[in-house]
Amino acid sequence: MVTVTIKVNGETRTASVAPETTLLRLLRENFSLTGTKLGCDVGDCGACTVIVDGKPVNSCLMLAGQVDGRDVLTIEGLATIDRLHPIQKAFEDHASLQCGFCGPGIILSAKALIDENPAPTTQEIRDALGGNLCRCTGYTKMIEAIRVAARTLRDEVADQPA
Amino acid sequence: MRAFELVSARDSRHAVALLAEHAPSAKILAGGTDLLVDLKSSPRGPEVIIDISRAEDLKIIARKDEGLSIGALVTHSEIMRSPLIREMFPALVDAAHTIGAVQTRNLGTLGGNLVTGVPSMDSGPTLLALDALVTVVGPAGRRQMPLAEFFVGPRKTILKPDELLMEIVIPKQNLGKPAYFLKFGLRKGQALALVNVAASLWVDWDKHVFVTPRIALGAVAPTVIRAPKAEAYLEGRAITLEAMAEAGRIAVGEAKPISDFRASAGYRLDLIAVLTKRALEGAYALAKAKREAK
Amino acid sequence: MEKKTTVAEKGAPLETVPEAGSMLRLPASAPLATRPIGVLVPEAGHQTPAVGQRAPRLDGRLHGLGQTKYIDDFYLPGMLYAKIKRAGIASARIISIDTKEAEAMPGVVAVVTGRDVPCNSFGPSLKDQPVLADTRVFHAGDGVAAVAAVTEQIATEALDKITVEYEPLTPVLDPLESLKLETPGLHAPNPNIYGHKVIKKGDVEKAFAESDHIFEGSYRTQMVEHVPLEPHATVATWDPNGRVTIYATLGRITLGRADVARTLGIPTSRVRIVATTVGGNFGGKNEITTEPVVALLSKKTGRPVKCTFTRAEEFASSTTRHPLIMDYKTGVTKDGRILARKIRLVLDGGAYCSWSETTLSKACILSAGPYNIENLYAEAFVVYTNKTMTGAMRGFGAPQVCFAYESHMDEIAAALNIDPLEIRLLNVFEEGSLSPTGQTLHSVVVKESLLRAARRFGWIEAQS
Structure with a gap:
């Protein structure tokens, strides 16, 4: 198991996951951020795109462990309570x-x-x-x-x- | 993905130590754009994954005594953004731009692209046309070799299971050498090359002849290859469009493309002739522009 | 660094258990900062102006916020994950299926095969598709067994532990081969030609004899996958009264309900299908696929079960667009008027019927194109081959025949040295024209459309 602590949409969150867990699965299954979608799981379709340290990446192509300590923005973090982005x-x-x-x-x-x-x-x-x-x-x-x-x-x- | 153990390397030295400990059942994870896809589709994977994506010493683009050093972990996006590379080798920027899409370019690394050893890699031809060297490090220390010797066959490189690709060096005599890259894929984004070509050349402006012309071809042989006969034909020859076209025709004879679902061998051969000529034209135009700018 | 451990040493597998609070995320309990800003709800009894108005999409806001829940976003307490073992061989007899090793794996809760399916056949028209292949494999994407496990990864690993012994058979891959009477039937005793349609009008042979020119052409189109961005997904769960609820990416839920009830051998009143937001259909989600399998696994385990297709399964095991082989023969006068046309269409139906009959009819009816042709003979066949089944997809055969008849028109125009626009204006439907099947057509604006389009892209200027 690896312990992963990331800042997601401005909030620091931690999870303990199997090493082979992708960032996509960490977000969807551990953090319930299901706005990030699994479309192809091989980096072709872009449905799993999230922004890591300011750069868009395929979250299906990153291991959760690689993102430890980084800043992740998902679709859920774009709007505020009273304003759409x-x-x-x-x-x-x-x-x-x-x-x-x-x-x-x-x-x-x-x-x-x-x-x-x-x-x-x-x-x-x-x-x-x-x-x-x-x-x-x-x-x-x-x-x-x-x-x-x-x-x-x-x-x-x-x-x-x- | 099958279960494995994940270890993270602080820097290249740590990565080599981890490799020494875990090879041959370990794999290096850099950008992951190829490795993770392979891991997901193969029923048996390595026992240990060594994540080197935090090894900052492998992410440096720097001018050194021996030439321009590009760390193996420099991503395709970083190549596109590097002022140094943009100025010296716009062909490397163009090549990086044709790889995958924004998301994969932000993850995928130059070293990773070379280590896959796939014949259609887009990073290979330009570096080959610039006589690039690669530095490899293992338990026995460092060794350096021409990139051409790094590729052994389709998806095969000279790297031993306990060795790490450290950097790519473009030798100092070639700094600023005019080079041009062209790729033909079935669409602009997310497409593998049917053929890609890079050409580099110096010009003797007094005689207006080719000096050390280099032509490199991708996706048309078991590895990325040079076209030495076409180069020899051009060496010292007066620069004309006809000579460039002839070099393209000669290059066709140096390739051994396969037919697959993307294109037939015949179509690829036609592409080589056209793209080689255009790449030479592009490199020459760049040479001219550089001269005029002076 | 962590100590190296093998899967076996790890003992009990790691389950994917959503963290506290996430159970409540349906209907919506995202973190406060991400909660959607009011959702558009139409007023009751209020007719929104539609024609000529720019109306917001009611679901557009939640889509953009990433709050729309598709099936793969669902989690039910105690849920298991299912994976299906695919045959990977185009045609074979199944000798045996050994699931013991898979069943013994830690984390695997249940395995089912075709023998567990009460009625192992389904289909929107012909019931020729097994839920899980039990005696014969008809194409490489056929499922032969299914596993429910505590994680998707364990379910996937368990598939490798299932051993299937096959007796390989020679597959029929060419539809023209399948069309021949001597070719053994894939679904014997049923013939390989499982759909046939003829449209006859006037006397084709006589009109050919009177024609100044006869042109022939053969055209082919390829198989096309729908590639919806959202892969097929299903969640099934049983209630204490023996009723199954299936959440499915299914467009036609009433039809699906009947098919599920039939395969499970229970009355339709015991089956509830909940259609959710679908992430792209295009005809590829018009019939059930693995819903009965997931329902069976849920019944066997007493727990909710989810199954989501991989992208590879989407290509190999869901329906696709029919490839067509289209032979055209057309008799014309020397000034380009069509007197007669004879057409033969062969639809590659793949392993199962699916929506082939609808596709066959529509392709056949539209195969002559939007042209007045007094003498017409159009004949269409759909045949089985050992390939991924073909079914509904946008247009049901219309795009394929359009490619053929318009290519044919261009070739005729070129041979007669007539402008491609002129030859069409000479032959196209007008107000009151009769369709090949005798329907009187109204509001016909083909000529006007052609002329306007020709002006728009500068065709007429380019010709003069």
């Missing part, structure tokens, strides 16, 4: 999620992109979503939503008092 809001407004299964991964990929590049072009958005598959909605509505969300976030930064 602007990306979530834009996805809702643009009806960008049909079945929704790929949504958490896509939204986190978008978050990581906008954090690094506040004004992404369509091509840059496509590149950032290259590791996320969607089978129902299609990507057009998502790309629209991500552009709008990026603009909202830029405006918010601009509106903040200096």
